Amino acid sequence: MKYTSKLKALFVLVLLAVTTLQAQPKKQKIDGVAAVVGDYVVLDSDIDLMMIELRANGISSADVTRCELLGKLLEDRLYAHHAVQDSLVVTDEEVRSYMDEQLSVMVEQIGSMDKVVKYYNKKNVDDFKNYFFDIIKMNKLVQAMNRKIVDDIEITPEEVRNFFNKIPKDEIPTIGSEVEIAQIVIKPIVSEEEKQKVIKKLREIKQDVLENGSSFTTKAVLYTEDRASAPNGGYYKINKKTQFVKEFKDVAFTLEEGEISEPFETIYGFHIIKVEKILGQEIELRHILMSPKVSDESLAEAKTRIENIRAKILNKELTFSEAAKSFSEDKETKNNGGIILNPKTLEPKFELTKMDPSLYNEISELQTNEISRVILDEIPGEGKFFKIITVNEKTQEHPADFSKDFLKIKEIALKDKQITAIGKWTKEKIAQTYIKINGEYRDCVFASDWLKKEIK
Template identity: 65%
Template sequence: MKFINKLFALTLLFTTVTFAQPKKTKIDGVIGVVGEYVILDSDIDLEYIQLKAQGVDIKNITRCELFGKSLEDKLYAHQAIQDSIVVTDQEVTDFMGQQIDAMVEQVGSMDKVIKFYNKKDEADFKSYFFDVIKMNKLTSQMQKKIIDEVEITPEEVRNFFKEIPEDEKPVFGAEVEVAQIVIKPKVTEEERKKVIDKLKEIRQDVLNGSSFFTKAVLFSQDPGSSSNGGYYKMNRKTPFVKEFKDVAFSLNEGEISEPFETDFGFHIIYVEKIKGQEIELRHILIAPKVSNEAVAEAKVEVEKIREKIVNGEITFSDAAKSSSDEKETKNNGGVLFNPRTMETKFELTKMDPALYNQIVDLKVGEISQPIYDQDERGNKYYKILTVNSKLPEHKADYANDYLKIKELALKDKQIKAISKWMDEKIQETYVKIDKEYQECDFTNNWLKK
């Protein structure tokens, strides 16, 4: 197997065993123990059912593979407890509620969910599902702890790249750097006042005894929370916009904020509970409406900006800094940031299809015609795009592709750290494998030979 293929194969951490199957007749019972965790033969059956339900082709997935994966998960969870990693029952219960709601919505009823998991009743299913979620959370936190401790130096990246034979160096697809200038339709003061007055009216109604939950269901335009009465649970690390968090953490329990503005629109927040560093709140979001006239004016404005750039009166970068309404990109000259790679280059074959279609025919330095678009919240705007640079498909180059090479090198080092950790912890931990499964050709030394 080629060097780089080995690396990508290693990243499939869940593939833990090869294809030796147990030969004797299967009888349900305990097939493995790791620390205090037990694995049943029926757990493997359930894994098959779940994979099939997810559309995974299970023809070539052996019981040994799934058993090996389960042994790994149990070791992570066991060691998480030894390392005092805490997953609270409330955290599990909250997450379980969200997952069950999603399952019921998908299949139609709780009875169908219970039948799918082959459980006696709802209580039996919830008891089982609680344990599964808690173990999964312990597993993921333990994995994260191992990986987070791994760092890599420039010298290690250089050595990693040097060790790849020349004819096995990875090939990266064609890439582009894209910049944009966004002009958003302006909201009138009259419309802003209308929204603020409406939120003040709702706030007063709640203070007079109306239900905040009901008001949120009726009036909030936040698709993520309106059906649930505007409910969110958050702490200071929760990824909400700064303005929202500042207001939320300035309120006392039972207090309702005055209307305030974020990029999403105007809000009011009601704090239901404060539990240490965590708060439970409800909010109502109303976004001011944009008139057709404002949309037309935005188009005229972006056309004028484009004309100045094309005529050489201003550079695209300077125009973005002075005129773009997109805070995330304007100070960087409008250059788009690729969240997948943490850099400014986009691989053409992995770009968002909509963005790809908008830039695919542009030459380097060419300015697109005004494009009518909308963000993930449905807010309409006009934009112009340019391609700052294009790099054709190429074999990895240390100078030009340093960040990608660093990512590969770090992943390689993380995998080695996990492998070393696994070897050490298996030796320290009580592990028992049923004789029916001792014929499996495990990648890890579960049999401690």
């Protein structure tokens, strides 16, 4: 989708905000204070670091000035300062928990904690952790303040219409080619014998940890089939509102600290959980997920079932939607006729240029209402299954139409309204906040009036 110049500025802003942490550059001069915003400072090295982050993320820095980067850093400090002033809470425990997760990923990628410390040019582990802690806490304060500014902003249909009518004709957004797709999923039946093999293995792991002092974390790295948590030794921090399946939470919240559950089953397979800490309403735990293996005979039987379903649809005995409701074994799509929701928008539309490549390859050659061949697929932790896919609707790239593309126009209009609110908030807070710009940066031309409070 193409956007107006004002909206493009939003995406540049977001992109700069989410750049990842990279190694400190070798400084050619003593690190100085470029600016002060409330209780926060911006160092020369912070601007150097941001420039390196842009390049490391494949973003050309040729047209980005140090003044522009300083402006973004000033905004972050302004958010963080007023988050503290407004008593927005980011607990040290929350920061440490997130930091531990990120450190686990870093160690997995680089090789050891010592290498991480060296990579980031810090004196020792404590020095690096203090540095990383401060960065994470400030970023979380920035996010909390940003949410406070925009979360309650709503937009009416009339406001959306007025926004759309004011867009010059040559700047009307272009909506990319989109598809609505549906699927029918058939899963092979897992034998009781295979289930018992997995249960036995999980019990052996539990016994080894309890009786021989083996590390549950190491066991999780070696055996769990949950790829998301494997690098962290099966670690999760959850509360009762966390979006985990009910069976998992039911077991987790019955355990005491240090206790390991018996094997139990969810839609993903069999688990054991070890609770490490109970922190009020939250639990820190590790788990191991293992799935029973599917026999060749069971796979063949499942393939035959879905081929028969496909034949009935082709023979007009059933519509695709009726077949999905009657036979599909995918709980998320079964009841709405197999329609797949876009996980990014929660709408039944996928923009072709932004689709997951594997899904795009499966539907790119399909015409509307055509049914795919039988596809063998696999989801880690859930196992293999067969599916057929159809394209319910295709729309070609076109200029945005108010009636047909209302939801997308509403999204753009809401972002525009949020930008306006952020701009108003920023202007007010700059006037209320102690801000000092130093040295060469006093000559910068900023989008916001950061020099207004400068003390001569």
